[in-house]
Amino acid sequence: MESKDLRNAGLKVTLPRVKILEILETSKARHFSAEDVYKLLLESGEEIGLATVYRVLTQFEAAGLVTRHHFDTGHSVFEMNLGNHHDHIVCVKCGRVDEFFDETIEKLQHDISEKAGYKMTDHCLYIYGVCEECQKLE
Amino acid sequence: MESKDLRNAGLKVTLPRVKILEILETSKARHFSAEDVYKLLLESGEEIGLATVYRVLTQFEAAGLVTRHHFDTGHSVFEMNLGNHHDHIVCVKCGRVDEFFDETIEKLQHDISEKAGYKMTDHCLYIYGVCEECQKLE
DNA sequence: ACTTAAATGAAAAAGCTTCTCATTCTTATT
DNA sequence: AATAAGAATGAGAAGCTTTTTCATTTAAGT
Ligand SMILES: [Mn+2]
Ligand SMILES: [Mn+2]
Ligand SMILES: [Zn+2]
Ligand SMILES: [Zn+2]
Numbered sequence: 001m002e003s004k005d006l007r008n009a010g011l012k013v014t015l016p017r018v019k020i021l022e023i024l025e026t027s028k029a030r031h032f033s034a035e036d037v038y039k040l041l042l043e044s045g046e047e048i049g050l051a052t053v054y055r056v057l058t059q060f061e062a063a064g065l066v067t068r069h070h071f072d073t074g075h076s077v078f079e080m081n082l083g084n085h086h087d088h089i090v091c092v093k094c095g096r097v098d099e100f101f102d103e104t105i106e107k108l109q110h111d112i113s114e115k116a117g118y119k120m121t122d123h124c125l126y127i128y129g130v131c132e133e134c135q136k137l138e
Numbered sequence: 139m140e141s142k143d144l145r146n147a148g149l150k151v152t153l154p155r156v157k158i159l160e161i162l163e164t165s166k167a168r169h170f171s172a173e174d175v176y177k178l179l180l181e182s183g184e185e186i187g188l189a190t191v192y193r194v195l196t197q198f199e200a201a202g203l204v205t206r207h208h209f210d211t212g213h214s215v216f217e218m219n220l221g222n223h224h225d226h227i228v229c230v231k232c233g234r235v236d237e238f239f240d241e242t243i244e245k246l247q248h249d250i251s252e253k254a255g256y257k258m259t260d261h262c263l264y265i266y267g268v269c270e271e272c273q274k275l276e
Numbered sequence: 277a278c279t280t281a282a283a284t285g286a287a288a289a290a291g292c293t294t295c296t297c298a299t300t301c302t303t304a305t306t
Numbered sequence: 307a308a309t310a311a312g313a314a315t316g317a318g319a320a321g322c323t324t325t326t327t328c329a330t331t332t333a334a335g336t
Contacts, residue, residue, distance in 0.1 A: 150313065
């Protein structure tokens with residue numbers, strides 16, 4: 001039930017917010033651009049403006065419901081926050097995105113921040129490469 | 139002598155390219171937005187268009203003279219390629235950028251790519267945090 | 277139901293980057 | 307040193323993603 005999530009986040013339960021949350025939760029994909037979400041809304045018959053999609057995704061991010069990524073694609077990518085931090089490996093040919101988590105790297109990042117005198121707030125590691133499928137096509 | 143670098147990169151020796159290379163090499167800073175470079179050119183009395191700055195930086199990147207970064211700032215950041223790969227730690231308050239290199243993390247990234255079936259082409263690790271100076275101001 | 281503040285949609289605007297095209301400059305050749 | 311051919315430049319237009327504006331609609335507490 002999405003209404004609870006929204007209320008917990010201090011957000012009014014509106015149709016656009018419910019529908020967007022629904023798409024983020026139930027689609028096969030896990031990583032969406034704002035445009036992706038907008039198109040999926042249209043496909044499902046909802047007339048929700050692109051500006052609202054951006055607004056709502058930004059609010060979801062602020063509320064911790066969603067994480068925003070900055071791949072080298074020129075646009076933001078959003079993903080439901082399932083509480084499991086992970087990093088990304090992106091295919092430069094087809095755009096496929098895989099996820100990974102490495103305890104050792106996480107620890108080292110903390111050490112590095114500390115040594116540099118920083119109080120770490122966030123971090124992200126992007127590996128770019130050619131996925132198995134795309135290697136075959138070359 | 140910048141002319142040699144340019145010729146080696148297969149680029150004609152033009153005034154904009156020489157001046158931009160000069161700025162990248164001799165400024166105290168190491169990380170520049172296109173706008174940064176443009177302003178430094180104006181300050182030094184050169185009338186070079188912003189479009190040319192973008193064009194030249196992109197050519198430098200293609201030639202391997204320069205590396206382009208995508209911090210969470212909404213604009214590209216360029217840096218002379220000195221042959222020493224490193225990653226970045228960025229202050230979310232003041233924009234300060236520090237650099238680091240960790241052999242172990244580098245190795246682990248290779249292992250992860252391999253395990254995921256990817257042929258790695260590039261990678262970048264950004265740590266975001268509050269630098270020592272900015273912590274004092276809070 | 278009523279009221280009030282918040283949310284939405286459409287369009288405009290912003291911010292960064294690329295493109296277009298007439299003009300200028302580099303470089304190789306006389 | 308002059309010439310010719312093609313590449314590079316500058317100014318502005320245009321492109322793309324994202325944000326803002328503002329009139330209208332909607333949610334939620336009374
Ligand atoms: Mn993910
Ligand atoms: Mn650097
Ligand atoms: Zn691929
Ligand atoms: Zn700082």
